[in-house]
Amino acid sequence: PLTKGTCAVHARACTHFAPSGLRRALPGFPRRKYRRHTSHTPSWVACAWGDPVDFHAASIASSSECAKGLTEVEVDAPTDIVDGFCASGQYVQMKVNPEDEKVAYLAIASAPASSPLKFVIKPGDNTAGEICALNAGDSVQISAAMGKGFQPEESAKT
Structure with a gap:
């Protein structure tokens, strides 16, 4: 699930999420320790299978x-x-x-x-x-x- 709060990295409101599989498997696990940070900067991703073909x-x-x-x-x-x-x-x-x-x-x-x-x-x-x-x-x-x-x-x- 997504949670909103103040981010320690950006010092502003950010969206964080906890790995839901861990949360279900371990009901009392510390959520803050395992949260991952998501970037606010949009980025482009390019994928390729291999080298260009000649x-x-x-x-x-x-x-x-x-x-x-x-x-x-x-x-x-x-x-x-x-x-x-x-x-x-x-x-x-x-x-x-x-x-x-x-x-x-x-x-x-x-x-x-x-x-x-x-x-x-x-x-x-x-x-x-x-x-x-x-x-x-x-x-x-x-x-x-x-x-x-x-x-x-x-x-x-x-």
């Missing part, structure tokens, strides 16, 4: 429907992007325009370190749909391969 220019090699509702897109990517693709299960981020903020996260369907990179995409009303609508020679922005991927288990020898 995108590189690439071009569409081909785009065709490979099954009902699925499009196979082949991308001629820079050599360093292809060389960074070393395990099945890795993915890239791709977008059509450098200014776009929304990206498509696409699993790489081709064999590691092979060129061009192949993707099987389900088109929709999103960035993936925009990529599927591109023709051979159109440009895209692609990130380096991400994720640990996995090593396929060897087949049992008979």
Whole structure:
């Protein structure tokens, strides 16, 4: 519960609260000792998952429907992007325009370190749909391969 009182830090009225879980667990615990102070200054918080992603220019090699509702897109990517693709299960981020903020996260369907990179995409009303609508020679922005991927288990020898 919130309590109002004079704050020893600011020497003015502040809002403090006690951890309600402690208060319920220990009916006689000293509330003032465990109160936390809240700031009166508004602040902005920015959250991020990790480092900014670097995108590189690439071009569409081909785009065709490979099954009902699925499009196979082949991308001629820079050599360093292809060389960074070393395990099945890795993915890239791709977008059509450098200014776009929304990206498509696409699993790489081709064999590691092979060129061009192949993707099987389900088109929709999103960035993936925009990529599927591109023709051979159109440009895209692609990130380096991400994720640990996995090593396929060897087949049992008979």
